[in-house]
Amino acid sequence: MGFAGLVMAGGRGSRLGVGVEKPLLPICGEAMLKRVARALRSSKFIDAIFIAISKWTHNTKREAEGLGIVIETSGLGYVDDLREALRVVWARYGFKDVVVASSDLPLLEGWLIDDVVRRYVESGKEALTVVVDRGAYEELGFKAECLIELDGALAVPVGLNVLRADLVGSKDLLEEEVYLHSKVEHLVNVNTIDEAKRAEEILRRLSLCGDRLVS
Numbered sequence: 270m271g272f273a274g275l276v277m278a279g280g281r282g283s284r285l286g287v288g289v290e291k292p293l294l295p296i297c298g299e300a301m302l303k304r305v306a307r308a309l310r311s312s313k314f315i316d317a318i319f320i321a322i323s324k325w326t327h328n329t330k331r332e333a334e335g336l337g338i339v340i341e342t343s344g345l346g347y348v349d350d351l352r353e354a355l356r357v358v359w360a361r362y363g364f365k366d367v368v369v370a371s372s373d374l375p376l377l378e379g380w381l382i383d384d385v386v387r388r389y390v391e392s393g394k395e396a397l398t399v400v401v402d403r404g405a406y407e408e409l410g411f412k413a414e415c416l417i418e419l420d421g422a423l424a425v426p427v428g429l430n431v432l433r434a435d436l437v438g439s440k441d442l443l444e445e446e447v448y449l450h451s452k453v454e455h456l457v458n459v460n461t462i463d464e465a466k467r468a469e470e471i472l473r474r475l476s477l478c479g480d481r482l483v484s
Contacts, residue, residue, distance in 0.1 A: 271316035272386060273364035274309030277428070278302055278333065278372040279323030279342050279350050292329045292372040294459065296468050297478035301375040301459060302329060306336040309370060311379030314386045317364065321354040329372075338362075352437055359434035371428030375468050376455045382429075385448065389431040392446035397431040400424035405453045410467040414460070419447055427456040 278292040292302035302320070309315050318337030322330045323344030333339045340357050342350035351369065358364050366389075368382060389397040403413050403423040413425045424447075436443055450456060454475070459465050472478035 270363060270365070272312075272314045272431075273358050273362070273367045273434075274306075274312070274315040274318045274337075274382075275354055275358060275367050275369045276302065276305050276309065276318070276320045276333075276337070276372050277347065277351060277354070277369060278329050279321050279326050279344055280347060280372075281325045290326050290329050291460075292326060293332060294465060296375040296459065296465060297472050300332060302332055302372045303336060304375045305370050305372050305377055308374075308377040308379050308382060309368065312368070312382040312386065313379075314383060315368060317362065319354065319358055319362075321350055323350060355432065355434040355437045359437070365433060365435045367432050367434045369428075369430045369432060371458065373458045373460060374428060374456065375459055376457060376471060377429070378455055381450075381452055381455050385429060385450075386431060388448050389446065394446040395433045395436055395443035396445040397448055398426055398445060399429040399448050399450050399456065400426050401450055401453045401456050406457065409453065409457060409471070411457045411464055412460070414458075417447075419449060424449060427458060429456065 293300045306318055309318055320333040320337045321340045321342050323342050325344050340354045342353040358367055403425050406425045416423045454471050459468050
């Protein structure tokens with residue numbers, strides 16, 4: 270069995286400040302959730318798509334049902350919801366290795382996921398976390414909400430991970446590889462309308478933008 274792809278789409282998205290659930294925010298005319306699900310589906314390693322929603326994302330549930338297998342979590346927070354979803358993916362569907370992507374990564378692409386999976390396999394570790402350089406991330410106009418130190422420099426975790434679902438709950442910490450990725454443009458998180466506009470600007474620069482709906 271190959272890898273599962275899991276989109277985390279159950280957060281409140283309170284910083285967005287608009288009347289739409291964050292996973293459904295359109296970037297160049299297409300909901301972020303749909304963009305992330307398509308990126309996972311286009312990876313050569315992903316065999317099934319799961320989407321974790323919560324009580325905070327009722328409207329997202331309807332969209333998610335056409336994109337993958339929906340898992341309803343408690344909505345207590347990202348970490349708790351992730352653990353719940355991973356337990357379902359492993360216990361009910363038998364996927365041991367899971368690529369986890371936040372729904373706010375609208376520039377994610379399948380070839381990048383393939384690269385991350387290869388790095389995970391080569392590492393032999395139980396988990397992998399993708400980070401990008403803080404300076405490069407902020408130069409694109411995105412706010413670094415969380416930082417970690419890596420080799421004496423600050424890096425931004427972007428919400429793209431690979432995890433052993435079968436080990437979640439059985440150990441406190443998984444042995445982890447931290448992957449500093451150079452493709453920062455494709456790994457930006459959209460948390461505000463200003464960041465959504467910047468994401469559209471990047472897509473237009475890459476000739477990947479259709480209708481522009483962010484205003």
